[in-house]
Amino acid sequence: MGKSVCMPGPVQSIERAAAMLRLLATSPGRRLGIVEIARSLDLAKGTAHGIMRTLQRVGFVAQDADGKYLLGDALLHLGTSHLDVNELRSRAINWADPLAARSGEAVRIGTVADGRVLVVHHVFRPDDTPQRLDTGALLPLHATALGKVLLAYDSSAFASLRALDAFTRRTVVSTRDLALSLRAVRAAGWASEIGELTPGEASIAAPIRDYGGLVVGAMGVSGAIERLCSASLRPDPRLVGYVRDAANAISRDLGGRS
Amino acid sequence: MTERYVIAIDQGTTSTRCIVFDRRGRLHAVAQQEHHQHYPRPGWVEHDAMEIWHHVRKTAAAALQSAGITLDQVAALGITNQRETTVLWDRHTGRPVARAIVWQDTRTDSLVTALASAPGADRIPGRSGLPLATYFSAPRIRWLLDHTPGLRARALAGDILFGTMETWLIWNLTGGLHVTDVTNASRTLLMDLRSLSWDPDLSAFFGIPAEMLPEIRPSVGVLGTCTEVFEGVPIAAALGDQQAALFGQTCFTPGEAKCTYGTGSFLLLNTGLSPVASTHGLLSTVAYQLSGQAPVYALEGSIAITGSLVQWFRDQLGLITTAPEIETLARTVTDNGGCYIVPAFSGLYAPHWRSEARGVIVGLTSYITKGHLARAVLEATGWQTREVVDAMNADSGLALRTLKVDGGMTSDNLLMQFVADVLDVPVVRPMVAETVSLGAAYAAGLAVGYWPDLAALRELWHRAGQWLPDMSPSLRTAEYSNWQRAVAHTFDWIQPSGG
Numbered sequence: 001m002g003k004s005v006c007m008p009g010p011v012q013s014i015e016r017a018a019a020m021l022r023l024l025a026t027s028p029g030r031r032l033g034i035v036e037i038a039r040s041l042d043l044a045k046g047t048a049h050g051i052m053r054t055l056q057r058v059g060f061v062a063q064d065a066d067g068k069y070l071l072g073d074a075l076l077h078l079g080t081s082h083l084d085v086n087e088l089r090s091r092a093i094n095w096a097d098p099l100a101a102r103s104g105e106a107v108r109i110g111t112v113a114d115g116r117v118l119v120v121h122h123v124f125r126p127d128d129t130p131q132r133l134d135t136g137a138l139l140p141l142h143a144t145a146l147g148k149v150l151l152a153y154d155s156s157a158f159a160s161l162r163a164l165d166a167f168t169r170r171t172v173v174s175t176r177d178l179a180l181s182l183r184a185v186r187a188a189g190w191a192s193e194i195g196e197l198t199p200g201e202a203s204i205a206a207p208i209r210d211y212g213g214l215v216v217g218a219m220g221v222s223g224a225i226e227r228l229c230s231a232s233l234r235p236d237p238r239l240v241g242y243v244r245d246a247a248n249a250i251s252r253d254l255g256g257r258s
Numbered sequence: 259m260t261e262r263y264v265i266a267i268d269q270g271t272t273s274t275r276c277i278v279f280d281r282r283g284r285l286h287a288v289a290q291q292e293h294h295q296h297y298p299r300p301g302w303v304e305h306d307a308m309e310i311w312h313h314v315r316k317t318a319a320a321a322l323q324s325a326g327i328t329l330d331q332v333a334a335l336g337i338t339n340q341r342e343t344t345v346l347w348d349r350h351t352g353r354p355v356a357r358a359i360v361w362q363d364t365r366t367d368s369l370v371t372a373l374a375s376a377p378g379a380d381r382i383p384g385r386s387g388l389p390l391a392t393y394f395s396a397p398r399i400r401w402l403l404d405h406t407p408g409l410r411a412r413a414l415a416g417d418i419l420f421g422t423m424e425t426w427l428i429w430n431l432t433g434g435l436h437v438t439d440v441t442n443a444s445r446t447l448l449m450d451l452r453s454l455s456w457d458p459d460l461s462a463f464f465g466i467p468a469e470m471l472p473e474i475r476p477s478v479g480v481l482g483t484c485t486e487v488f489e490g491v492p493i494a495a496a497l498g499d500q501q502a503a504l505f506g507q508t509c510f511t512p513g514e515a516k517c518t519y520g521t522g523s524f525l526l527l528n529t530g531l532s533p534v535a536s537t538h539g540l541l542s543t544v545a546y547q548l549s550g551q552a553p554v555y556a557l558e559g560s561i562a563i564t565g566s567l568v569q570w571f572r573d574q575l576g577l578i579t580t581a582p583e584i585e586t587l588a589r590t591v592t593d594n595g596g597c598y599i600v601p602a603f604s605g606l607y608a609p610h611w612r613s614e615a616r617g618v619i620v621g622l623t624s625y626i627t628k629g630h631l632a633r634a635v636l637e638a639t640g641w642q643t644r645e646v647v648d649a650m651n652a653d654s655g656l657a658l659r660t661l662k663v664d665g666g667m668t669s670d671n672l673l674m675q676f677v678a679d680v681l682d683v684p685v686v687r688p689m690v691a692e693t694v695s696l697g698a699a700y701a702a703g704l705a706v707g708y709w710p711d712l713a714a715l716r717e718l719w720h721r722a723g724q725w726l727p728d729m730s731p732s733l734r735t736a737e738y739s740n741w742q743r744a745v746a747h748t749f750d751w752i753q754p755s756g757g
Contacts, residue, residue, distance in 0.1 A: 073579060084583050085586070089671070097689050097722055098285065123689070126689050133723050133725065
């Protein structure tokens, strides 16, 4: 979609996709070949094929052993979280390790769970000091870079935030201030937190995107402020670059735009 | 000063990879190419050795380009390979006489059964450290000699060469150097594990002309210089893939062990300067040998079914759609509900070696959900690891203190915690997941002085994650006892036919 459309109006390919899903749902045997689909909707086979392939990519349709199309699992599970957290870890692990190695800092990947950040993966800071794996731990959304990224792209998680606890003097406790900072996160494409959860500690995070740009998680580094930030308390641009590159690489791997 | 790098070629079962590592042991660039798997008959698995050689050329060019480096920046090349896969080729034309017979291939089944009752068969384990089995190279060489018209005469005339994959690649890279390393040679059934030389009695037993065999060299040391692909670069190391993973995990001290968790799993324990004869069904093998030094030995325990049990759960039962979802399903319950799955799909390997055993699910009640089954699937990998570790501790007299892990299943957090719980030792995951290629790079870099010594390599190893035991001793004991009773239920399932 190279050019922008000025007049909002029906998008033909989405209408066609919807018609195809209806067709599959109502056909006897619930499965159809591409020729039947194209004929039913009076489309060129190539056009029908292109749309079906896209629907297949996002999991809304599947293909059986004979090449016939049927409704996919993702349609049946539309209401539940569509990317399993353990699947996310398994897809991200080969990018999280190099991020820790390059940055020299601990890496965490998080998703939203019950109004908190659920840590789904944790890579130790590569200095062999004693560290404890905190996969499965819950962190506050408003006081971590991971959480700010997740809030920035999840309006319902933001809407259901209750009182913002103060962990340090620097914690953002006003919803209005938080909303302003989330706008900045969306503009920049990454988030940071400096001493807002633990005095002396900072974190930097970026979004992990699935098909269509849907944010399915956040990945970031955390560590001592003096290592992550400049003297004027600005996050080190080099580290920001590493974090965004790694998160983008996972997004590309998942099929999302980076 | 221009930065220099070490390159590893990882010639694996499904693909060939060329990986560029920097001085800090970090992966700088990688190129990969999958090759065809040929299944001409049930139980047969073959690779086209020429295709694999072409893939080395292609991935080498791609990796150098991706890294943005030139050959003068390459300090050394290390090779690691799928073990036991057998290639025979014509010394004059360089053409393989047949497709390579892959380690998974079981066509030598009846040949091995016949050889087992031949005079001299009882000497094999003592000399080679291995049991007589289809798994190793020698029966495959014999099979090719028996089934290719005129081949034996050509072999006796010195026209036919044998090699495992590293030998085939070195021969091509150097324009005709015919060498292997001690770790690969230790998987043929033809090498004396103590003298590290071809044993004439073993070659005679298998009917394999000595003229075919490559020269055995240390794993770490310059084997030759490339005249093809990496012109002028020294080939400074060769190691079988599991031994390379042990080296990449820097298990340089007796008692250190690693387990690679894949479709099957391979646990190797460094046992030091003398081979340990196993009385518990483990393999005795060479871990590595530095040039001019005594060899370091290892005990190896292989578990046939680990990740493939998760694949079975996904593909055959359809209870999950992707392998990582097994952890999600397992976490819907807090324990196994009294249910145990023993995946003896084609018998049990180490330490039981019961070919007549078949898999069981025991402890089923109306209470059991798919979540309990998912837990039992993951726990099966944990308990199988425990059985191999127990056997290793008993054979070696060394008590395992930490298990270093790698491979795809290490992303399963519940499993890694369970392994730590049942072994009662910390389980640690390294920062570089590519331990096989890293091991080959470390060995090659060490040989040319790119890294000064083993201690320097140790400093490059960093912990990326660690799971500490968190299970009460009484629960561990009770659960292990349940597992062992479940295993006993698998025995004697297949009964001799014709009765």
